[in-house]
Each structure stands twice: as structure tokens, then as C-alpha cells.
Amino acid sequence: MPHILSALVNLNHPGHYLHWGAVQISVANLIVILLMLVTFVLALVLPFPHGKAASRRDAKAPATTPTGEQADGSTEP
């Protein structure tokens, strides 16, 4: 059991650090930050699946709340 649960990649060795002037960053942190930036960009540019858009009339179908507000937060005209 212990062997199954031990790490496949051992990170328990001295880290590598990159230096640019006053800036110092570990390779691990740099990877995390780069991954965040890449993920952010991908989230913005990757196409999102098309849902079936309802007409405006359908959106105002009588699933209204007691207050008259729509499910999407809009109000009745």
C-alpha cells in the first residue's frame, strides 16, 4: 500500500531558480504562473459550444416569479 501511494515524480530535491535582476522565481512557480496565463487565454479564445437560443418571446414565457421578475433577472416590460 505505501508504495502505491508514494510520489511518481520526486520533487523533494533542491529547486531550480531563475534570476532576472532583482526578480527570482522558482521553476515550479513560473510553470504555475505560465499555466495560469495560458489557461486564461485559452478560456477567452476557445470556442464555446452553442446552446439553443430561445426567442425573446420564449424567454418571457410564464415561468415568472411572484415579483414579476424573469428567471434570468430581467423584468417584464
Place this chain on the structure above:
Amino acid sequence: MTVTSTEPKVAVSPNDRPTWTGRFRARAVGTFPPEKLLPDRQPTYVASWIYIFGALTLAAFGVVLLSGAVLAIEGPAWWHNSSVGLYFNSAHLWGTELFFFFMVIHLWGKFFMAAWRGRRRATWITGVLAFAISIATAFTGYLSQQNFDSEWIGTQAKDGINATGAGAFWNVLNFGQMLLWHVLLLPLIVAVVIGVHVLQVRRHGVVPPFATSRAVAAAPAIAGPAAGDTGFGEDKPAVGGDGFDLDAGVAGDTILATSDPGALGDAASNTESATTATQEGGATP
């Protein structure tokens, strides 16, 4: 367009004085009707992968809580001597890394969408609060490790915290105190702040896109909240909202450029944006 009241009629017998319970229920149901609290429709403009990062952050928070609960079952020393314990400690750590990973991307997205617009300032502020308190929660977690890392972090961080005067009351070298803050007090506060944050999103909906110039030029002045409303007040519908005809807008980013008082409907101040809209050549349906 009529201004509809958000308050349902409280069903009480004419002879009964309103109860605290009844008043709270009326207000809660009024602010969060079921279709708003648990919607199964969303505006068509919610069509980007950036929108899932709030849910991913919440999911990571859930994994952090669950893995933390497992660690709590066996106590704070377990993970040093057990490989199962070490695995759950790893889950707790990586859950935390993912929690911040997704939260910061969520923050970036919400910033560039200016998600505070339209009485959503409380949503933004509770989000920043959740971020800050999460950092404090993670910090107490690092202090609770009972290893070299926690030793170093505690003895270093004490100087910063002592400098604020808080160190006299909040002793980062006091393991028992820090563990209790980490396991109980701070997660509770984070959960409450996240809860308020999510409820605000349910209440006001996902922020609509920036409007285009042609649509805004056609809109009357927005009858917004009374002066002094900081966005924490009641959800009031905007009068004249149907004049804000997004379908008539022009694709592109020619946003109303002016924020001068009384500028709405003022052709002179909208000249530049109107001209650009014409150049873009969109047709009004």
C-alpha cells in the same frame, strides 16, 4: 414599462402582526425567488469558457474542505507517519493550489468584464474579501504543518504581523491557536463570504456585456438607485430598460465614451461614437 415591486404580499391573517420569521421569509423569497436561486436558463451572452472558473474555484474549495476533513479525522500528526495521510495532505495542498489557480483566473476574467457594473459592486467586493481571507486561511494551513516549512514561515511571518500589533493577539507560533483558526474559524468565514458572493450573483445575474453606442444613444436616462446607494441595497429594476435595445446595437466596441451628467441623449457628446457606429455599417433590424 412599469416598475414592479420585488416584495410579494406577505400572507398573514389581517389580525396577525408580522413575525420576524414571516418578514424574513417574505424578504428572502422576494429577493431570491426559486427561479432565480436555482435557475435553469441563462442569458445568451454567457457563452465563454471564462465563465466556468467561478464554479471551478468552488469545486476546488469543496475538495480542500473534504481533504481537510480527512486530515482532521486522524489529527494533525497523522500525515507525517502514514502514506495514506501523506496522500490526503497532498490532496489538500494541490486542492489549495488549484483553488488559487482558478480563483485568480476568475478574478482576471471578472475584472476585464467589469463585472461590478449594474449594482454588482457587492459581488465584486465580496469576491476580493474571499480572496484575502483565503490567503489568510492558507497561511494558517502552512503554519499547521508541524515541519520545517511551518517553522520557517511562522518565525518569519511573526515580524510582519507583530508590526501591525495583531501579533500580540494572534500568535503565529502558537500551533493550537493557528490550527483552530485554520480548521474552524477561517474556513467558516470564507464559506460565509463565498455564500454571500454567490447569492449576489444569483440575485443580480451575470453582468451583461458592454453596450454598443447606437443602443445607448437610443436609451433614456437610466433611473438608477437613489443617491447614496452603494450597490448593497435592494434590487431595483431600471426604468427605461426596454429602450436599451441590444438587438439594435452594432457589433464592435464603440462604447458610450462619455460619463458627463446629462450626456445621455445628447447627440453632441455622442457624435464621435455615432459616427463610428455609422462607419461600422450595422443595420438596425
Place this chain on the structure above:
Amino acid sequence: MKTKSFNPDRDVADWDGPTVRYDLFKEVTVCFVIVLILVAALSAIFSSPDEHPVTVKSWSAADPADFLQTAIAELSETSATGTYGPPYTATCGLCQKIGPVSLESLAGTRIAIDTAQDFVIGPLLTLPNAPALDAAIATFKAASAKQQASWESAYATIAASPSFTGSNVKAGAYGPVGPMMSQLLAMARSGALDGALLASPQLYNTNYTKPLLFIQDGGYLASLADAQNLGGDQWGMMNETGSYPGQAWLWLYTLWYQVPPMNTSSNGDAEVWAIMMALTLLLALVPFIPGLRSIPRWTRLYRLVWRRHYRSLQ
């Protein structure tokens, strides 16, 4: 109803347009499963760090010279803790201020530490069957402050010499301080000092203030930390032991410690905290700050987010 002008950075009309089918529970569930799988995989692949802590025992074995240099500083109350000021001692050695205000001083000495008593004399007195040591301690306590300082200074001088190893103490005018220090070293090496520092009159203790302050007063802990790039001037706040990712979200907090004037200021901690509190407030108040809240509109990144919506308007 009162009207006000429309500000695109602050206002937006309620949505009155079409909606699509949306499954909130499904989205949250799918996200949860995704994160669960990611965490399970990352934990299996990378595990997590767990470096053994420094104990007084391990410290005194690895670097007895540093231990004794620290111990004599504790006895003479000249160590970092001994001269700290609130919350540990009453006298401000270096009470940090913002302008004229020292919040540290205002909070008071609520975690009182007497380094001579708590780190040296008290633990030594717990040693059983040590009449010579007890006599030395009694002699030390009975001596004048000036005499004590003279003994301490002599010992500190010899301990600071490069050839000092802890076990090669030359004869000198240390008085009872010599035997006290050598007994303390032996006590540390046996592990008994760790226990004594943590001892509580009510048995149970979860407060490690004393051993941690003693350990961090020395140079050994810091040397280990510097070797792992955890030092304050190494952006250490962001880092983790080994090659693990650390706390990238602390980048801005630790940045201020690297730049003047904070990096050399004696009020550096207070200054950085003040800056970060101000910046956090600024972030929270973005919706109210003209210019700052206009950045989303100016940068036009939203065009990517809502491109389908804008296309649909054509």
C-alpha cells in the same frame, strides 16, 4: 424616481434579451469531478513536501557554535527576541512604526518572554542531581548586573571566534556562565531542552512560542532556509521547500521586500503591511475608482468574451 447619467464603467441595463437552457447543478457537478480527478492525479504524481523540522537537539548537534552563540545572547538578553520589544519584551529594541505610530507598542507585551529565565536558567534548573550546576546558577543570580554582563561578554567573545566549536572553550573569565553554557549544550543534545522549553504546568501544551523563538534567534535555521531560497530577500514568501510550487499568489506581498526603501528599512515589515492593506482596499474599491474601473473598457478584452453576443447583434 431620481435619474442619473449612464456611466458605462459603472452601469449596465438589465438584460432583456434571449436566454438559453442552463444546468447549474450539472455545471457544478462536472467541475467538481474535474477538480477531484486533477487533485487525485497531482497528489499521486507529485505528493507533497514534508521536511523535518529543526529541533534544539538537531540544531545543537549540527552547529553547536551557533547554538552557544545564541544561548549566551539569550542569557544576556541581547538576542533578537531579547531585544524585540512588544509583544515579547517591554523595551522597544526596534518597534516598527508607520510615521509616528507604533501599533506594535500600542498592542503591548502580551506574550512576555524573559529569554534569560525562559531559555537558559529555567530549563537548567529542571536538571536533576546537578548540585554544581545549581551552585553556579545561584552564583550567577546573586551577582550584580555589571558582573553578569562581564561574564556574558567574555563568553560571547570567545563563542564568536571562528575556531569556536562549542567543545573547545578556552579557560577564561566566564565565572559560572561557562559551566551553565556547557550544561545547556549537553541538555540540548540530549533532547531535554526541547522538552523543557515546551513544558507546561498543566501537562498539555500546543504553544511552541518558546522553542521557536529560541531556534530562530540563531543563524542555523536561516541558513537552511536560505539554502532553499526561502529567505525574505529571495522572494522566499512565494517559495516551497524542494522543487514544489509554492504560493504564487503572494508575489506582490513579497515583491515589496525586494525593493527600496522597504528592503533595507528597519520599519520594513510595517511598511509592506501598510502598502498591501492599501492595495487590497484599492482592489476591493475598483468599482468606485474612475480610471481604474475604465481599464476593462479601454483594453477591450471583453470583446473576446462576448464575441458571439456582438456578432448576434449584426
